[in-house]
Amino acid sequence: MRLSIRATQIAAVSALVGVVVVVLSAMHVTRLARVGLHESEARGQLLANAIFHRVRQVVIESPDPYRGIQDDTGLGALLQSSIYGESVTDAAILDVEGTIVAHSDASRVGQRLGPRASLPALGASSAWDQIRAIYAVDPGTLEVQMPMELDGDAFGSIRIGVSTRLLRRELSAALRPALITAAIALAAAILLAGLLARVVLRPIHVIRSGLTRLGQGDFGVTLDLPPGDEFSELGDYFNSVSRQLSTDRAQHVDAKAGAVVAPIEDAVALCDASGRLVFANGAMEQLGAARRTVWRHGDLLTDADPLQRLVEATLSSVVSQGPVTVPIGDGGDERLVLTHAITNGEGVVTGVLLVARNAAYLSRMQSTLAYSRKLAALGRLTAGIAHEVKNPLNAMMIHLELLRSKIRNATPSGEADSGALVHVGVIESEVRRLDEVVQGFLKFARPEDLRLSPIGVAALIDDIRPLIAAEAERAGVLVEAPPPDPGLQVTGDTAMLRQVLMNLAINACQAMPDGGTLRLTAQADGHDRVEIRVSDTGVGIAPEDLGRIFNLYFTTKSAGSGIGLSMVYRIVQMHDGEIDVESTPGSGTTFRVRLPRAQVTA
Numbered sequence: 001m002r003l004s005i006r007a008t009q010i011a012a013v014s015a016l017v018g019v020v021v022v023v024l025s026a027m028h029v030t031r032l033a034r035v036g037l038h039e040s041e042a043r044g045q046l047l048a049n050a051i052f053h054r055v056r057q058v059v060i061e062s063p064d065p066y067r068g069i070q071d072d073t074g075l076g077a078l079l080q081s082s083i084y085g086e087s088v089t090d091a092a093i094l095d096v097e098g099t100i101v102a103h104s105d106a107s108r109v110g111q112r113l114g115p116r117a118s119l120p121a122l123g124a125s126s127a128w129d130q131i132r133a134i135y136a137v138d139p140g141t142l143e144v145q146m147p148m149e150l151d152g153d154a155f156g157s158i159r160i161g162v163s164t165r166l167l168r169r170e171l172s173a174a175l176r177p178a179l180i181t182a183a184i185a186l187a188a189a190i191l192l193a194g195l196l197a198r199v200v201l202r203p204i205h206v207i208r209s210g211l212t213r214l215g216q217g218d219f220g221v222t223l224d225l226p227p228g229d230e231f232s233e234l235g236d237y238f239n240s241v242s243r244q245l246s247t248d249r250a251q252h253v254d255a256k257a258g259a260v261v262a263p264i265e266d267a268v269a270l271c272d273a274s275g276r277l278v279f280a281n282g283a284m285e286q287l288g289a290a291r292r293t294v295w296r297h298g299d300l301l302t303d304a305d306p307l308q309r310l311v312e313a314t315l316s317s318v319v320s321q322g323p324v325t326v327p328i329g330d331g332g333d334e335r336l337v338l339t340h341a342i343t344n345g346e347g348v349v350t351g352v353l354l355v356a357r358n359a360a361y362l363s364r365m366q367s368t369l370a371y372s373r374k375l376a377a378l379g380r381l382t383a384g385i386a387h388e389v390k391n392p393l394n395a396m397m398i399h400l401e402l403l404r405s406k407i408r409n410a411t412p413s414g415e416a417d418s419g420a421l422v423h424v425g426v427i428e429s430e431v432r433r434l435d436e437v438v439q440g441f442l443k444f445a446r447p448e449d450l451r452l453s454p455i456g457v458a459a460l461i462d463d464i465r466p467l468i469a470a471e472a473e474r475a476g477v478l479v480e481a482p483p484p485d486p487g488l489q490v491t492g493d494t495a496m497l498r499q500v501l502m503n504l505a506i507n508a509c510q511a512m513p514d515g516g517t518l519r520l521t522a523q524a525d526g527h528d529r530v531e532i533r534v535s536d537t538g539v540g541i542a543p544e545d546l547g548r549i550f551n552l553y554f555t556t557k558s559a560g561s562g563i564g565l566s567m568v569y570r571i572v573q574m575h576d577g578e579i580d581v582e583s584t585p586g587s588g589t590t591f592r593v594r595l596p597r598a599q600v601t602a
Contacts (some may be wrong), residue, residue, distance in 0.1 A: 017189035037130060038123055041119050047091060079102055087163055116161065133164060207223060270352070271311050272351050307354060322339060397432070403424055479520070501532070528596065542556075572593060576596055
């Protein structure tokens, strides 16, 4: 996760203060540990010296030195009082063989005292070793040892035990105020870093706000930054860029707006708040030529011009005008003209949009729409008629079957009149043919709803391969379908486009009764189309039939209905596509279907 500048600054300052606090705390801990060890060593040395002076006095006065040490009450009291000192756990007097002569715990007299780590040696070691010894998981006992000599001979030793647990307790008690101080210092550093980040990043927020306004089209925006630092220089540069953008927009607004409305068939012009022409598209320029008016940038329209009067009325009333009919040129063509007032956020008029629409063109469009509605109504009517014809055909088929049964049962011997049955068969076959014609007409005339969606061409071809496999195997046809670009997609109805490809592929297989090769390919045809080819090496189509193959009920097959290719043509047209065919008799046929390419967003 990427941190913001403010979070990074706070983290950096906090980390720096944290490192300083940790280093200082570590130094403080090591100093306290060293001081604690030295103080414990000093207390042990002091106690050992006191015991040594008392032992030397007892030895001088007693004929049996060791017995005198054990019986001396003052020495016993001195040993007993040692355990009440800070971090001291025990005190013992040993003979030269290491046997306890006197101990702060009288029950241990006569026992041997094992070796223990030396406190002076630990005090001279590194800080890490000292901390590790004091804060060990299993605390131990250190000792201060003093050898005893009388008249130059070794008499024994004095050993004072110091507990690391007690040293740890003393060190932790001394560290608690230091840790509290470190925590307060770290919290204060984070707070100070946040305040510092707010002050330092304020110019960045101002610049970001300016960029946002600039991106929303508020050209000419300026930044007010305090002078004297790097951000003020950046603010000056931003202000100069903003002024330049504002100037460029003012200079090129006509070209930009013209590019937007250039493809529009309506005549469109834009005037500023003073009524001067800012730009006009090609249709408006042609309209001006028809009215013998020169359309130039910055010119006012002729005072007597009704277009100019509409513009002035819009500027004065801030109300859109029209539509009104205005005659154009000598031919008497009429235009429906309307205006629209352009205002800013405060309601002040900044310009007028003028639109002139060809009334004759609108009339033709309305006629076309009316004709289309009539065709749609006629299609529904014919579909209804075909449906009504289908019901009597079904009844005729039922009664023909009954008539056949009665004819067969007419004679006592059960032998039917073969001539009558022949006539019944002919009638039945003709009724069935008529039913097929009606069925095909219903299928062709019935309106269908398209469910458009992006469809992968590769998946579309893969879907139909199993459906045509049986027909291809029966005719000995080899199917070749090189995989197209996986990203190639068309916009269409999956079921309908599958029907198109399947009909074309099955027709191709039937055109190769002695075997051949069926090839399905797809590729991009420019930026907005995809071309799918269905090619065969069959008998081909006669030149005189090429212009009629998509006509309803036209077929060159003995058992064909003449509906398949008509449905293909209709479905392709419904998808705003194109289909054409190339064929050479005896060499094969290629159908090319071009469909709109789907716009795939990243």
